Structure formats: C-alpha cells, structure tokens
Amino acid sequence: MTQFDHETLRSQIAARAGSLSLNDIAPVLVARSLQGEESELTADGAVSVRTGAFTGRSPKDKFIVRDGLTENSVWWDNSGALSPAQFDVLLDDAIGSFGGVAAFRQDLLAGADPRHQYAVTVLTTSAWHALFIRNLLIRPGEMVETGSTAAPVTIVHAPYFKADPARHGSRTDTVIALDMSRNIVIIAGTLYAGEIKKSVFSLFNFHAPRQGVLPMHCSANLGKDGEAALFFGLSGTGKTTLSNDPNRPLIGDDEHGWSEHGVFNLEGGCYAKTIKLSPEAEPEIFAATERFGTVLENVILDDARVPDFDDVSLTENTRAAYPIHVLPAIAKGSVGGTPKTVVFLTADAFGVLPPIARLTPEQAVYHFLSGYTAKVAGTERGITEPQATFSACFGAPFMPLHPTVYGDMLADKLQSSGATAWLINTGWTGGGYGVGKRIDIASTRRLLSAALDGALDDAEMRVDELFGFEVPLTVPGVETRLLTPRLTWADAEAYDRQSTHLAGLFRANFEKFGDGANAAPGPRMALAAE
Structure with missing residues (x-):
C-alpha cells in the first residue's frame, strides 16, 4: 500500500x-x-x-x-x-x-x-x-x-x-x-x-x-x-x-x-433497527434507546418527546446508534475464539424456506454466496416494500472483492474449525408476503437456542427434496407444522409452485459466479427445480 x-x-x-x-x-x-x-x-x-x-x-x-x-x-x-x-x-x-x-x-x-x-x-x-x-x-x-x-x-x-x-x-x-x-x-x-x-x-x-x-x-x-x-x-x-x-x-x-x-x-x-421495537421483545436494545447520548435516526417523537417506534411515516429504516458497553x-x-456455530439468517418473502435447516459445509458456502433474503423497506432508496433479493456474502454492497474470494475463505474456515452451519428463516410462513404471516420471534428464539446448545445434534431430520438441507422433524416448544412450510399453506399446490419458482431464482442468481464458483468447494442444490 x-x-x-x-x-x-x-x-x-x-x-x-x-x-x-x-x-x-x-x-x-x-x-x-x-x-x-x-x-x-x-x-x-x-x-x-x-x-x-x-x-x-x-x-x-x-x-x-x-x-x-x-x-x-x-x-x-x-x-x-x-x-x-x-x-x-x-x-x-x-x-x-x-x-x-x-x-x-x-x-x-x-x-x-x-x-x-x-x-x-x-x-x-x-x-x-x-x-x-x-x-x-x-x-x-x-x-x-x-x-x-x-x-x-x-x-x-x-x-x-x-x-x-x-x-x-x-x-x-x-x-x-x-x-x-x-x-x-x-x-x-x-x-x-x-x-x-x-x-x-x-x-x-x-x-x-x-x-x-x-x-x-x-x-x-x-x-x-x-x-x-x-x-x-x-x-x-x-x-x-x-x-x-x-x-x-x-x-x-x-x-x-x-x-x-x-x-x-x-x-x-451497535446500529440497531428500531422498527416496532418493544421492551418485551427486545429489552436490551429498547433500554439502549433510552440512554443519554444514543443517536436515534428518523424516529418519530410524540408530543412528550417519547419515541414512537411503530411510526414509519419517515422510513421503516429507523435506527439507534449506541456504544456496545451499554448492553448488559x-x-x-x-473478541472470541474459533466459531463453533454459523447461522445464516434470511427473511424469506416467498414463505417457502423452513424456519431452520442444517447445512453441510458445501451448502453453507452456497448460501453464503447466494445471500438470499427480503430487502426490507427503507433500507435503500426506492424500496417501499419487502422484495426478494440476493446479496452475495450477506453484504454485497460492502464487498470490494469478488464474492468467491470470501466464499473460498469461508470454506477453509469451516473445514479447519468444524463449525456447524444453520439456515434460519425469520420471514414468512403460510404464504408469501401479503398472504402469510411473519414467523414469530418466540419460535425463532427457541429454534436458535436448540441449534446453539446442541439439542438438534442428534435430532431426527428430513432431507428437503428441493434444497437438499436437513430439517428437524420436531423441536421442543415449536409447533411441529411450522417446520414443514408446505403444511402451513392453505393451498399445497400453490406452495409447490412458489417453491419451484424460488429454487429457479437461486439457480439463476448463482449463474453470475461462472465457472470459478462452480469449480470451488462450494455447494449445489441437491435437486434442481425444472
């Protein structure tokens, strides 16, 4: 340099x-x-x-x-x-x-x-x-x-x-x-x-x-x-x-x-989103918003100067910026040691992906390179409602090098560490955005805890026929039907069409990585939707 x-x-x-x-x-x-x-x-x-x-x-x-x-x-x-x-x-x-x-x-x-x-x-x-x-x-x-x-x-x-x-x-x-x-x-x-x-x-x-x-x-x-x-x-x-x-x-x-x-x-x-923030669901973040010196971006105040986190009249991308030491x-x-668990979070706007799935190392790199989620309204200019998007490495706008550089590094890190990778969907179930409902945070926390504490290590799994990852059949405290998204839809055939469509989007997106990505030790979807 x-x-x-x-x-x-x-x-x-x-x-x-x-x-x-x-x-x-x-x-x-x-x-x-x-x-x-x-x-x-x-x-x-x-x-x-x-x-x-x-x-x-x-x-x-x-x-x-x-x-x-x-x-x-x-x-x-x-x-x-x-x-x-x-x-x-x-x-x-x-x-x-x-x-x-x-x-x-x-x-x-x-x-x-x-x-x-x-x-x-x-x-x-x-x-x-x-x-x-x-x-x-x-x-x-x-x-x-x-x-x-x-x-x-x-x-x-x-x-x-x-x-x-x-x-x-x-x-x-x-x-x-x-x-x-x-x-x-x-x-x-x-x-x-x-x-x-x-x-x-x-x-x-x-x-x-x-x-x-x-x-x-x-x-x-x-x-x-x-x-x-x-x-x-x-x-x-x-x-x-x-x-x-x-x-x-x-x-x-x-x-x-x-x-x-x-x-x-x-x-x-920390630079936390505050949309619909509540002391019940996110007490640590809520408490940080009440701290002297915290910066609240585009949060509407009521007549008593109390933040109204449900008011999105300016933007849904309301934020709080505070020092990390204010957290309990x-x-x-x-700093921390070598990771033992890697979690990929996605907000699936199509209502197709299960709320949790275990990934092989190859699948983990695939989903890392894909970076699928729903782009939340207000995060970027011109986005007025959630849209399906693929952002390589879950942060493409900030990645100056080609995504495969980071993908190859992740593959090496997973191999040397032996970390277990999970895909967790915090998006929709029972239908896509506008039809289904957002997966509740309490269920997501239970699923995450089970993955982190090892409760799912020996759990009975099914292999997803389309994406190839493993999905637990039961998780304590979580409605069993939620683990199989097709069962949450009123129209199972509509789910099949939507899942095939989403798989096609994954395939089309991955084509941009070319032969270099395909030759790398990265994953493939187990079954490709036609």
Whole structure:
C-alpha cells in the first residue's frame, strides 16, 4: 500500500475550518448538535435526528479509485470507478467545503484485535455525525488494546457538499468515494450516517483477506463455555435482535473478522433497527434507546418527546446508534475464539424456506454466496416494500472483492474449525408476503437456542427434496407444522409452485459466479427445480 501522510491531509482540513473540535466526548457533542439545531433530545436524553431525503444507503453512488492496487482485484461489477485524478479533484473540493465552518475530529479505532487494527480519523461538519461515529467505532482506551501498527484511515465527511458529476465523475451530487491505496474516504451529499460506518467496513473487506482474515457482515456472541457463534444476515433479518442474548455475551453487532486466532469485532457500538421495537421483545436494545447520548435516526417523537417506534411515516429504516458497553452482557475485549456455530439468517418473502435447516459445509458456502433474503423497506432508496433479493456474502454492497474470494475463505474456515452451519428463516410462513404471516420471534428464539446448545445434534431430520438441507422433524416448544412450510399453506399446490419458482431464482442468481464458483468447494442444490 502506498505510504501517505494522513496528518498533512487532516491539517489541511483543520486550517480551512472556522474551528475544529478534537475528540469531544458525548455530552459535548450532544450540546453542540443542539446548539446547531441539528437535533433534539428525547424525553430520556437520547439524540433524535433526521437524515432528510436519504433515509438509507446509496449503493449506486459508491466509487472506488481504479489504480494499480485495485485494477485487477476489485469486483468492478459491484462498484463504480474513479480515476486518481478525479478523486483528487473531489478531495480538494470536499476539503474546501470545510472553509469557515465548525468542524469536528474524532480519532477512533476499528478492529478489536490489535494485530488487525485501523486508526480511523473522521472529520465532519456535523456534531451529531461525530457523536454517531464515536458511538459506533472503538474509543481508544476503552475495553480494547491499541496496536502499535494500526493502519491510518481518514474519512472526510462533508454531508452538505454536493458533488458535480461532470467535474468529479460521480453519478449524482451524492458520492461515497474510497481510495484503497491511501485509505481515504470521501462522503458527500448525504446525511445518512450509515455511510460512515459502512465505508470503514468496505476498507476492511478489501484489505483483510490479504492478511488471512475473513471479513464478515455478521453479529457474534459467546456460549456458556466460551464458544463463538456467528449470525450472518442483511438488515431486518434479526441479526441484532437474535445475537443480543443476556445469557450469551455479545462480541459485536454487525461487522467482524475471523482470523487464525478467532473472531474479533470491527466496531465498538451497535446500529440497531428500531422498527416496532418493544421492551418485551427486545429489552436490551429498547433500554439502549433510552440512554443519554444514543443517536436515534428518523424516529418519530410524540408530543412528550417519547419515541414512537411503530411510526414509519419517515422510513421503516429507523435506527439507534449506541456504544456496545451499554448492553448488559458483552464479551471481554470484543473478541472470541474459533466459531463453533454459523447461522445464516434470511427473511424469506416467498414463505417457502423452513424456519431452520442444517447445512453441510458445501451448502453453507452456497448460501453464503447466494445471500438470499427480503430487502426490507427503507433500507435503500426506492424500496417501499419487502422484495426478494440476493446479496452475495450477506453484504454485497460492502464487498470490494469478488464474492468467491470470501466464499473460498469461508470454506477453509469451516473445514479447519468444524463449525456447524444453520439456515434460519425469520420471514414468512403460510404464504408469501401479503398472504402469510411473519414467523414469530418466540419460535425463532427457541429454534436458535436448540441449534446453539446442541439439542438438534442428534435430532431426527428430513432431507428437503428441493434444497437438499436437513430439517428437524420436531423441536421442543415449536409447533411441529411450522417446520414443514408446505403444511402451513392453505393451498399445497400453490406452495409447490412458489417453491419451484424460488429454487429457479437461486439457480439463476448463482449463474453470475461462472465457472470459478462452480469449480470451488462450494455447494449445489441437491435437486434442481425444472
């Protein structure tokens, strides 16, 4: 990687700014955001913010600099390209947008394992965004050891600056641009804070495989004997909800690395969806939303400034950002040993997949590469209702390399660890979206517990005729009929048509991986629907 003087860049921004606040703590950032009329307080002291026109990510506005490092390694089908000259012009103009305004600098860490760590500096013109990223990344001196060789990263966050497609090579006036060689990120034209955290993840996803680390869009927690479990899944599949368990210390909420030493959290906080959040179903997350300094994105407040998590008039992608240490059960140092259980979460909008299935290692890689779920409304611009989607590695927008790179790494990790893989459907049963009903969270928790504690290791299984995975015939506390989706449909023939259709979608999606994926030690569906 090209050596770059990040402090010179940071000093240039500081010289342009009217003022620069350095590493303000949460109370100061809360006060500054209120003074600037960027936010308001909830009745409990959380910070309530609006992100304007952008209530989700803008994946089509993400660009990577095409240079000697990235030319032959980046998955260009998944990302736009900027020339180094275009990026430099954009960088100069973004720096210029700091002129005469109040700016905020946060020096943070990404990567709980000091052997695989990044020293991330975020420079922004928004106090609440500084608070957001302070909540989400690792604060030096808290819980995690700081490594001596942390790679420097600079994120230039200019949410009010508008890019010029003709001048900067962007698609619109919104741009998320990453220079992998110099570890510089520019974010402009959007207030949606998730772009900051995901840019860090994208950098990590590019560099980590070179160090033998599998980067993962997943949650992770620890069992009673210290065994780690991974929870893969896109937004809205229950990743945060199901990994938050008072009996299983949380390693992390969303982004991790799997190295030869085990699992480590990339972040120091949680970015939880809050749609229909309740203290009964998700008490730990609900309590975090009542904490001073938590950032609530696009959550409607009532006249008493109490959050109404059922109100989705702005977006269904309402969020809470808070430090991980506010949760009651967290893993020491945000690290864990080698995973023993890998869970793939999906929200099947077709109502076809069973609520739980055991996968062979080959099937696990297949479903990892497929990344099937229902894209939840509001997570991305233009999505107004759940839609079936395939997102490779359960996080394609953040994967700069070809999915098979990560798939091959997962295959190796599963083989060396002996971990058991499960597919858990948190979506619909008794029919597809609009006809059936969402599988209740209580049943999902029972199924998950049975998988994690070994209760299903010797359970009697049936082999699914279409997908080839194993499905338990009974699980204590779970309605038996739920385990066989065809029995939950009023029209069994309609289920057969829908399942054949879904299998066809899987097949069509996998064709894009070509011969390379088919030759890899990845799975095939046991029976292909004609």
